[in-house]
Amino acid sequence: MTTKTLPLADQDKTACSTPTKSTSTTNACRMCMPLGACLAYTGFERTVPFLHGSQGCATYIRRYLISHFAEPMDIASSSVGEAATVFGGEANLRTGVANVTRVYSPAMIGLASTCLTETIGEDVDSMIRRIAHPTEGLTAQTGQEIPQLVFAPTPSYAGTHADGFHAAVKAVVVEQAVAGETSQKVNLFPGIVSTADLRHLLEISAGYGVEPILMPDYSDRMDGSSAARYDMIPEGGTTADQVAASGSAQASITLGGLVTPGVDLAGEYLAKTFSVPHSHLPMPIGIRLTDEFTDRLSELSGAEMPTWLAKERGRLIDAYIDGHKYGAGRTAIVFGDEDLVVGVASFLAEIGIKPLLVASGGRSGFLASEIARINPDLPDIEVLDDGDFNEIEARAKELKPDLLIGHSKGYATSRRLNIPLVRVGLPIHDRVGGQRLLHLGYRGTQELFDRVINTLIQVRQDESEVGYSYM
Amino acid sequence: MTEVLAARAGQVIRSGVGTKKAIDCEKQSVAGSVSQRACTFCGSRVVLYPIADAVHLVHGPIGCAVYTWDIRGALSSGPELHRLSFSTDLRERHVVFGGERQLEDSLVELIERHHPAAAFVYATCIVGVIGDDVGAVCRTVSEKYGIPVVPVQSEGFQGSKKQGYDAACEALMTLIGTADTDGISKHSVNILGDFNLAGEIWIITEYLRRMGVEVVANLTGDGRVDDIRRSHGAALNLVQCSGSTTQLAIQMQAKYGIPFKKVSYFGIDDMAAALYAVAEHFKDPEMLERTRELVSGEIAEILPVIEECRRDLEGKRAAIYVGGAFKAISLVKALRLLGMKTVLAGSQTGTPDDYEYLTDLCDEGTVIVDDSNPAELSAFLAEGKADLFVGGVKERPLAYKLGVAFCDHNHERKLPLEGFVGMANFAREVRDSVCSPVWQFAPRHQANAAVKEA
Numbered sequence: 001m002t003t004k005t006l007p008l009a010d011q012d013k014t015a016c017s018t019p020t021k022s023t024s025t026t027n028a029c030r031m032c033m034p035l036g037a038c039l040a041y042t043g044f045e046r047t048v049p050f051l052h053g054s055q056g057c058a059t060y061i062r063r064y065l066i067s068h069f070a071e072p073m074d075i076a077s078s079s080v081g082e083a084a085t086v087f088g089g090e091a092n093l094r095t096g097v098a099n100v101t102r103v104y105s106p107a108m109i110g111l112a113s114t115c116l117t118e119t120i121g122e123d124v125d126s127m128i129r130r131i132a133h134p135t136e137g138l139t140a141q142t143g144q145e146i147p148q149l150v151f152a153p154t155p156s157y158a159g160t161h162a163d164g165f166h167a168a169v170k171a172v173v174v175e176q177a178v179a180g181e182t183s184q185k186v187n188l189f190p191g192i193v194s195t196a197d198l199r200h201l202l203e204i205s206a207g208y209g210v211e212p213i214l215m216p217d218y219s220d221r222m223d224g225s226s227a228a229r230y231d232m233i234p235e236g237g238t239t240a241d242q243v244a245a246s247g248s249a250q251a252s253i254t255l256g257g258l259v260t261p262g263v264d265l266a267g268e269y270l271a272k273t274f275s276v277p278h279s280h281l282p283m284p285i286g287i288r289l290t291d292e293f294t295d296r297l298s299e300l301s302g303a304e305m306p307t308w309l310a311k312e313r314g315r316l317i318d319a320y321i322d323g324h325k326y327g328a329g330r331t332a333i334v335f336g337d338e339d340l341v342v343g344v345a346s347f348l349a350e351i352g353i354k355p356l357l358v359a360s361g362g363r364s365g366f367l368a369s370e371i372a373r374i375n376p377d378l379p380d381i382e383v384l385d386d387g388d389f390n391e392i393e394a395r396a397k398e399l400k401p402d403l404l405i406g407h408s409k410g411y412a413t414s415r416r417l418n419i420p421l422v423r424v425g426l427p428i429h430d431r432v433g434g435q436r437l438l439h440l441g442y443r444g445t446q447e448l449f450d451r452v453i454n455t456l457i458q459v460r461q462d463e464s465e466v467g468y469s470y471m
Numbered sequence: 472m473t474e475v476l477a478a479r480a481g482q483v484i485r486s487g488v489g490t491k492k493a494i495d496c497e498k499q500s501v502a503g504s505v506s507q508r509a510c511t512f513c514g515s516r517v518v519l520y521p522i523a524d525a526v527h528l529v530h531g532p533i534g535c536a537v538y539t540w541d542i543r544g545a546l547s548s549g550p551e552l553h554r555l556s557f558s559t560d561l562r563e564r565h566v567v568f569g570g571e572r573q574l575e576d577s578l579v580e581l582i583e584r585h586h587p588a589a590a591f592v593y594a595t596c597i598v599g600v601i602g603d604d605v606g607a608v609c610r611t612v613s614e615k616y617g618i619p620v621v622p623v624q625s626e627g628f629q630g631s632k633k634q635g636y637d638a639a640c641e642a643l644m645t646l647i648g649t650a651d652t653d654g655i656s657k658h659s660v661n662i663l664g665d666f667n668l669a670g671e672i673w674i675i676t677e678y679l680r681r682m683g684v685e686v687v688a689n690l691t692g693d694g695r696v697d698d699i700r701r702s703h704g705a706a707l708n709l710v711q712c713s714g715s716t717t718q719l720a721i722q723m724q725a726k727y728g729i730p731f732k733k734v735s736y737f738g739i740d741d742m743a744a745a746l747y748a749v750a751e752h753f754k755d756p757e758m759l760e761r762t763r764e765l766v767s768g769e770i771a772e773i774l775p776v777i778e779e780c781r782r783d784l785e786g787k788r789a790a791i792y793v794g795g796a797f798k799a800i801s802l803v804k805a806l807r808l809l810g811m812k813t814v815l816a817g818s819q820t821g822t823p824d825d826y827e828y829l830t831d832l833c834d835e836g837t838v839i840v841d842d843s844n845p846a847e848l849s850a851f852l853a854e855g856k857a858d859l860f861v862g863g864v865k866e867r868p869l870a871y872k873l874g875v876a877f878c879d880h881n882h883e884r885k886l887p888l889e890g891f892v893g894m895a896n897f898a899r900e901v902r903d904s905v906c907s908p909v910w911q912f913a914p915r916h917q918a919n920a921a922v923k924e925a
């Protein structure tokens with residue numbers, strides 16, 4: 001396999017046929033920034049996510065993530081009330097930090113703001129300095145050892161959950177990364193992927209002898225085992241030492257990383273600050289995009305693809321061939337996070353299923369150009385930026401695809417239009433195991449391929465008057 | 472025993488232990504306590520959202536609308552507008568320049584697209600801060616389309632769900648009394664505080680129909696705007712989920728002279744008591760007779776199920792943490808009927824009266840808790856050796872992680888738990904979870920087994 005360097009997505013926004021935009025949003029295809037930040041923070045060891053805002057934000061996000069991960073998800077809140085909205089929320093933040101420290105004994109509190117506290121102009125950075133101040137801060141006041149406090153600004157109106165996720169990862173890296181003699185380690189920024197994806201990324205990296213620093217890694221915490229005792233902060237997550245070492249890693253890889261303009265990536269920060277070379281790769285879904293990823297690992301490690309992985313790749317190609325006729329001429333609509341839909345659309349293209357519409361609630365502005373860059377042979381794909389399910393469903397009625405591929409929020413559309421939904425991404429709250437679906441690598445693609453093709457086969461089988469038992 | 476934050480010390484008591492003291496409640500959540508509560512917006516949304524022929528427009532950035540999209544199984548027998556999630560989806564430019572224009576354009580767009588009977592506009596946290604005059608926009612649009620466009624002052628930071636309930640009741644009061652009440656029977660009620668989860672209100676309505684009672688309006692499960700507008704013509708208000716709509720009942724009594732009764736439809740005792748209360752209110756001997764027949768017939772039908780489940784559940788221990796304490800009271804009784812002892816009874820937003828009743832009702836030593844959190848709840852579960860946790864989505868992973876059975880008594884229930892048939896469903900669901908063979912593998916049970924062997 002040859003090594004290709006992938007440039008950043010084009011800076012020009014490719015023209016695409018976007019349906020008429022509504023003023024209002026109906027059935028959003030995205031979540032809010034604080035949700036992404038909270039999820040990212042759970043991927044750092046002994047970290048408690050903490051939202052500076054009204055109590056509802058933390059609770060709603062907990063509820064939402066619990067229905068996907070089926071794991072406890074504790075998010076603290078400064079519980080800003082009417083008085084704090086008028087006079088400022090610093091006292092609430094201070095009390096909140098003290099209480100979380102007391103009950104959870106965290107190593108780090110991952111703070112993120114909300115619409116409310118951003119709009120009333122809270123200067124959280126300054127507040128943190130005062131709370132952590134050696135002589136006037138909480139420690140001096142209460143005798144408590146205060147955990148590390150990091151902060152990411154995440155007002156819902158400024159971006160999506162994916163933006164909040166990357167903002168939080170960057171906040172941790174800015175706080176913890178230090179310079180050092182360049183090591184053989186590789187920083188790996190996976191973006192929002194499943195717990196199974198995170199585990200698989202570690203496995204693949206290890207296969208090349210690469211020691212990855214996976215930031216964040218919530219694979220244990222958000223997919224843990226049954227316990228005899230309740231852990232206030234479940235084990236797992238990227239350690240502070242690992243993040244510290246990210247400043248001296250030999251390279252960084254960001255998977256996806258399509259963010260709203262104005263949001264910086266941790267990989268870019270490390271490149272600027274510590275000159276760690278940064279490559280921006282699409283999510284490794286499908287053979288071509290997984291090859292990009294494994295080629296990069298090979299290049300960084302000087303190692304060949306491990307045998308087990310080469311076999312997985314071989315089996316995937318074999319499976320593509322075995323199943324190709326079931327997908328031939330079929331069509332799909334793909335929706336979800338920008339990074340994920342780029343990968344899924346490219347995967348579909350390489351197995352002969354045409355993605356008629358690729359939709360996302362994201363608004364990086366690069367979705368169309370990124371898909372076009374990876375799939376130059378697919379000229380007339382519709383791409384919907386900043387979309388909602390009102391628009392997706394309207395297009396689905398017109399385009400009549402054979403499949404919908406996306407998260408559980410597409411179920412209502414799938415049901416109304418009687419188009420099967422293959423579930424990928426987040427949230428998946430109407431199936432067991434959404435948190436541990438594998439999407440990435442040859443193995444993840446294999447699982448996705450089987451699910452996609454079997455869905456098509458089942459439709460054909462169900463529609464058959466004969467009821468063939470071999471399809 | 473778990474450490475309760477000093478600021479919360481008064482919000483945890485034990486029934487019957489030491490000197491009797493009242494629990495602290497109706498307080499703002501303590502910062503950093505990881506409360507299970509949501510916010511004012513949540514309270515308003517919960518109460519109003521089941522009105523199925525209205526547009527429910529969340530005015531704010533996207534999060535609040537996303538997290539409340541179709542999360543409750545509030546069923547409708549007709550239109551299902553309430554199952555769509557509408558948002559003005561405010562962006563940075565609106566925060567800077569104001570969101571009134573965005574609100575007005577959104578309302579116009581959605582009203583022309585869906586032709587609703589009314590629209591509710593929920594103000595979220597930042598709306599007041601950026602200075603939008605939601606009331607003025609609502610008036611303009613209402614005049615243009617000739618339908619009620621009702622502002623709901625539900626900024627999240629105002630407090631807990633309770634303030635949101637009040638804002639919702641205020642919004643409802645603007646609809647009530649705006650339509651003709653001709654032809655309403657003298658034996659008529661409104662059903663308040665039932666949200667028709669899993670079709671529960673249809674069970675209650677059917678009981679009332681068999682008794683000879685007309686239901687004028689559902690507030691708000693399977694609710695319709697036009698019914699609500701004439702609900703001041705009903706002779707009696709039945710108030711369930713007392714936290715959410717008692718305020719509305721009080722206001723309707725003051726303004727329209729409609730008496731109300733607080734009822735619960737959970738469990739055999741409370742369900743029967745609710746129906747008898749209605750029959751007694753109307754002082755109609757024939758209705759009372761029909762009610763007796765109905766109750767005895769229904770109970771006879773489900774008793775075998777209850778008895779069968781009780782055989783498996785006798786002596787097991789239950790923990791309860793729900794939204795309102797009034798529901799916890801019914802649950803303690805229902806669990807007792809199944810032979811189960813309650814070791815923890817708590818709620819997010821109980822009132823002093825509810826808690827006092829609950830404390831008296833529970834066995835000695837039961838933990839009574841207001842506005843609790845994962846740290847406390849997990850400790851109480853372990854300490855009370857609970858076999859079952861009854862709660863909502865956020866409580867489920869706590870229970871499961873610790874190897875404790877679970878019954879969803881909140882948003883996500885798919886089987887009706889109200890009415891007599893609901894009690895049978897509850898019994899089966901509790902048994903299915905408590906008696907599942909999977910627990911034998913849970914570390915907690917293996918640890919217990921090892922202790923027993925030793």
